[in-house]
Amino acid sequence: MPLLSVNNLEVVFPLRTGLVTAIKDVSFDLEQGERIGIVGESGAGKSVSAFAILNLISKPGYLAAGSILFNGRDLASLGEEEMRQIRGNEISMIFQDPMMTLNPVLTIGTQMEETILAHKNMSRQEARKISVAKLKAVQIPSTETRLTQYPHELSGGMRQRVVIAIALLSDPAIIIADEPTTALDVTIQAEILELLLNLCNDFDVGLILITHDLGVVSEVTQRILVMYAGRIIEQGPTHQVIARPMHPYTQGLLGALPEKTRPGQRLNQIPGVMPTLQEIPAGCPFHNRCNQIQAVCKVDLPILGGTGSRAVACHFPLNR
Amino acid sequence: MTSSTFETRSDLWQRIKSSLVYHSFTHNRTAMASAAVLLIFMLAAVTAPLIAPYDPWDQTQFDIMDSEIPPVGSEGADDRFVLGTDAMGRDMLSTMLYGTGISIAIGIFATILQCLIGVSIGLVAGYFGGRLDSFLMRFADIQLSFTTLMVAIIIIAVFQATAGLKFYNDFAIIVIVLVIGIAEWPQYARTVRACVLAEKKKEYVDAARVIGLKPMTIVYRHILPNTFSPLLVISTVQAANAIITEAALSFLGLGMPITKPSLGSLIRNGFEFIFSGSWWITAFPALILIVLILAINLLGDWLRDVLNPKLYDK
Numbered sequence: 001m002p003l004l005s006v007n008n009l010e011v012v013f014p015l016r017t018g019l020v021t022a023i024k025d026v027s028f029d030l031e032q033g034e035r036i037g038i039v040g041e042s043g044a045g046k047s048v049s050a051f052a053i054l055n056l057i058s059k060p061g062y063l064a065a066g067s068i069l070f071n072g073r074d075l076a077s078l079g080e081e082e083m084r085q086i087r088g089n090e091i092s093m094i095f096q097d098p099m100m101t102l103n104p105v106l107t108i109g110t111q112m113e114e115t116i117l118a119h120k121n122m123s124r125q126e127a128r129k130i131s132v133a134k135l136k137a138v139q140i141p142s143t144e145t146r147l148t149q150y151p152h153e154l155s156g157g158m159r160q161r162v163v164i165a166i167a168l169l170s171d172p173a174i175i176i177a178d179e180p181t182t183a184l185d186v187t188i189q190a191e192i193l194e195l196l197l198n199l200c201n202d203f204d205v206g207l208i209l210i211t212h213d214l215g216v217v218s219e220v221t222q223r224i225l226v227m228y229a230g231r232i233i234e235q236g237p238t239h240q241v242i243a244r245p246m247h248p249y250t251q252g253l254l255g256a257l258p259e260k261t262r263p264g265q266r267l268n269q270i271p272g273v274m275p276t277l278q279e280i281p282a283g284c285p286f287h288n289r290c291n292q293i294q295a296v297c298k299v300d301l302p303i304l305g306g307t308g309s310r311a312v313a314c315h316f317p318l319n320r
Numbered sequence: 321m322t323s324s325t326f327e328t329r330s331d332l333w334q335r336i337k338s339s340l341v342y343h344s345f346t347h348n349r350t351a352m353a354s355a356a357v358l359l360i361f362m363l364a365a366v367t368a369p370l371i372a373p374y375d376p377w378d379q380t381q382f383d384i385m386d387s388e389i390p391p392v393g394s395e396g397a398d399d400r401f402v403l404g405t406d407a408m409g410r411d412m413l414s415t416m417l418y419g420t421g422i423s424i425a426i427g428i429f430a431t432i433l434q435c436l437i438g439v440s441i442g443l444v445a446g447y448f449g450g451r452l453d454s455f456l457m458r459f460a461d462i463q464l465s466f467t468t469l470m471v472a473i474i475i476i477a478v479f480q481a482t483a484g485l486k487f488y489n490d491f492a493i494i495v496i497v498l499v500i501g502i503a504e505w506p507q508y509a510r511t512v513r514a515c516v517l518a519e520k521k522k523e524y525v526d527a528a529r530v531i532g533l534k535p536m537t538i539v540y541r542h543i544l545p546n547t548f549s550p551l552l553v554i555s556t557v558q559a560a561n562a563i564i565t566e567a568a569l570s571f572l573g574l575g576m577p578i579t580k581p582s583l584g585s586l587i588r589n590g591f592e593f594i595f596s597g598s599w600w601i602t603a604f605p606a607l608i609l610i611v612l613i614l615a616i617n618l619l620g621d622w623l624r625d626v627l628n629p630k631l632y633d634k
Contacts, residue, residue: 092530100524106541
């Protein structure tokens with residue numbers, strides 16, 4: 001049985017203009033210690049999926065359907081107090097901007113100790129010891145000094161290390177990383193990714209990496225889910241998906257990577273923009289940007305299906 | 321253990337000394353002068369029983385024969401009374417020292433009370449939002465539509481009439497603190513609520529929820545400290561306002577009794593004699609009141625400038 005099993009997740013936001021479905025039919029499994037990546041452009045539903053797993057969808061949104069089985073328990077049906085014990089304890093989350101996720105007026109030490117004390121019954125001294133250990137695990141030097149410092153006294157990369165250390169505090173089974181390197185510059189990105197990868201290996205932690213950067217995903221993850229307009233449109237082992245994409249959208253994303261272009265040449269791009277969630281067209285949501293379009297694409301919604309470890313939601317998959 | 325606590329204390333002092341607020345304070349003459357004036361007033365008020373030549377609350381210590389003696393330097397002055405005496409023969413200097421203490425105490429305690437009520441309500445309204453927020457804020461609006469003075473006059477007048485003047489005079493300070501404290505809480509509630517609305521959208525609040533902290537922990541440990549700067553600034557304004565409100569009430573005869581006068585009751589007390597030439601009974605307390613309020617407001621202005629990050633580039 002997988003550690004985390006998400007089935008047919010659907011999140012709905014009732015707005016004045018009517019119901020908006022942010023994600024629909026999102027299903028995936030995560031094994032113990034496995035690293036998966038969720039890729040897609042802004043608004044594809046990546047972050048909503050992550051928040052849905054933690055039962056933290058901001059109001060007025062709610063979970064309309066689906067189940068989230070974690071260690072055999074359905075997180076979707078847990079009460080607030082039980083859920084609080086899971087958040088930050090068994091499933092942690094890392095956000096995009098480390099400047100924003102640390103409270104600017106509390107010291108690093110205070111924030112770390114508080115996280116531990118929210119879940120474990122122990123003294124401040126013990127909590128401090130654990131904090132020091134985790135800061136060492138994310139390779140932060142002179143940990144004792146760091147604990148007394150405020151977030152603004154640290155550099156961006158250092159802050160993200162602290163955020164990762166906080167996520168590791170209670171030895172979670174899963175870490176959800178929502179664009180953990182987007183706010184960092186490229187050299188720091190590589191360091192943080194390597195750190196994340198090593199930590200997941202060392203502590204046998206499952207990772208759900210949310211990003212729009214296929215380069216990042218290919219370095220860290222074993223499996224990849226591509227999302228578009230609230231649905232998973234392709235999934236499979238990372239190297240296979242990247243080597244032989246089956247969905248035209250995935251192919252377009254890979255083609256748009258700057259490495260695929262020679263200097264001086266215009267970058268490849270997918271024409272058009274992703275439809276907003278209110279005006280998703282009938283049929284395949286990607287049809288009006290697709291270069292393989294045929295009549296059936298405008299009418300029938302393709303269903304995610306495939307053979308073996310690969311799955312794709314397209315009437316005319318590539319590289320079959 | 322002792323050495324480590326000592327170290328953290330000196331660390332804290334180092335932190336304060338290297339902070340922007342300290343730097344700005346030591347480079348701002350107005351702020352330093354205001355703080356000095358305030359400090360002197362507070363010291364004088366606290367040590368009044370020691371430094372005052374007479375005890376103005378002890379009616380056996382003054383003599384009606386000494387009434388309306390002008391301050392030293394005028395004709396008919398008496399060396400025993402440097403700033404003259406009032407109509408009851410009380411030494412003005414002593415009376416003002418005690419009165420300043422009462423005014424400052426009322427200002428501080430009323431502000432603390434406003435702060436406690438307003439901050440709690442503002443935090444809850446801002447964080448939980450929805451109907452609770454609407455209810456609490458409309459309540460605040462209604463409260464604000466009555467002026468503080470009007471609320472205070474009604475409550476105190478009713479209290480005086482029902483409990484009796486003697487009883488009122490014994491508990492006047494507490495009643496005034498309660499009335500001003502309760503009448504002005506919406507100022508804090510609104511400020512805090514506005515801050516909370518801005519803060520709760522920030523990612524660190526999401527992060528705190530993801531960590532699994534309880535809502536009350538998030539509100540008090542994470543959001544509240546981030547609202548401190550505006551709170552500090554309005555606290556100075558509110559303290560000054562509370563002192564003025566008390567003075568106004570006393571001036572109307574509804575504040576501190578004349579046996580234990582605040583600055584406001586002193587001004588009122590002397591106001592009856594201003595046309596008979598005894599200007600000092602009103603003028604000195606009025607001057608002290610003006611300087612006190614001015615010092616608090618100037619300090620508040622400076623604090624607002626320092627704590628406003630948009631003005632840092634100056």
